[in-house]
Amino acid sequence: MDLKDFRLTTVVVVIAFIIIGLYAVTEVNYFSYKNVAEPADYNASVVSIPSIGVFERINNVSISQGVYIDASSNIPTQGDVVLFGHRTLQGSPFLRLNELKPGDVVTLQWPGIGEVNYTINRTEIVPATYNLQINDSHNGDMHQQDLYLITCHPVGSTAERMICIADLNSTGLINETALQENPQANFAWYIAIIFLAFGLVVSYFYSGANRMVILATVLIITAVLIYFCIFPMDSQVWADKLGVLNSWMGVT
Numbered sequence: 001m002d003l004k005d006f007r008l009t010t011v012v013v014v015i016a017f018i019i020i021g022l023y024a025v026t027e028v029n030y031f032s033y034k035n036v037a038e039p040a041d042y043n044a045s046v047v048s049i050p051s052i053g054v055f056e057r058i059n060n061v062s063i064s065q066g067v068y069i070d071a072s073s074n075i076p077t078q079g080d081v082v083l084f085g086h087r088t089l090q091g092s093p094f095l096r097l098n099e100l101k102p103g104d105v106v107t108l109q110w111p112g113i114g115e116v117n118y119t120i121n122r123t124e125i126v127p128a129t130y131n132l133q134i135n136d137s138h139n140g141d142m143h144q145q146d147l148y149l150i151t152c153h154p155v156g157s158t159a160e161r162m163i164c165i166a167d168l169n170s171t172g173l174i175n176e177t178a179l180q181e182n183p184q185a186n187f188a189w190y191i192a193i194i195f196l197a198f199g200l201v202v203s204y205f206y207s208g209a210n211r212m213v214i215l216a217t218v219l220i221i222t223a224v225l226i227y228f229c230i231f232p233m234d235s236q237v238w239a240d241k242l243g244v245l246n247s248w249m250g251v252t
Contacts, residue, residue, distance in 0.1 A: 021221035032232035052096040064239040076116040079139040094151035118166035192225040
């Protein structure tokens with residue numbers, strides 16, 4: 001191929017696919033690693049928010065593994081509960097947290113305790129430096145306990161924090177079926193297939209001799225996505241690597 005035929009637009013398209021592929025790898029790795037870290041019989045608690053489509057197992061390892069329970073948090077019915085989740089990347093479990101309104105229900109399925117239902121009371125936007133202090137006087141008093149759902153604000157920025165506060169209103173028998181469900185089990189493969197399909201469409205409609213360059217780029221990135229579908233790495237390790245790249249690019 002003559003270098004003069006290698007158009008600038010081809011370079012731009014290739015770079016765009018590489019950037020999109022990088023973030024696709026992040027999501028593929030996230031969902032694949034969850035399948036490894038959360039086997040079917042994993043006795044983890046679950047947070048469900050039907051109004052914004054949240055159904056996530058709660059972990060005490062890292063926010064990069066989904067919805068994370070803060071180390072200072074109590075467990076439901078014993079005091080205030082604090083949960084963190086990403087709003088962008090790593091599954092974006094709290095992406096739509098801003099859509100919650102007073103009266104919406106948040107349910108925690110908690111082994112050893114049962115089903116604990118909370119009702120959204122209000123939403124607050126605070127600086128990133130804000131230090132949440134849970135109220136120890138609520139410990140043991142179920143009529144006073146709160147649930148705090150915390151994420152970054154606005155989308156794509158860490159400048160502020162969004163805190164949705166919900167009041168405990170009822171408890172019941174645990175839903176054992178919910179503990180075993182994993183609606184995100186195939187998400188990694190879906191992402192890889194969508195990326196490939198999009199890439200093939202772009203390659204097909206891309207005119208000129210550089211079409212094969214675009215196709216080759218798409219196929220190579222798809223191969224990488226498939227690799228991470230099968231052999232994911234620890235989500236926190238990948239998040240750290242991505243964080244370094246984001247800092248180079250000036251992304252927060």
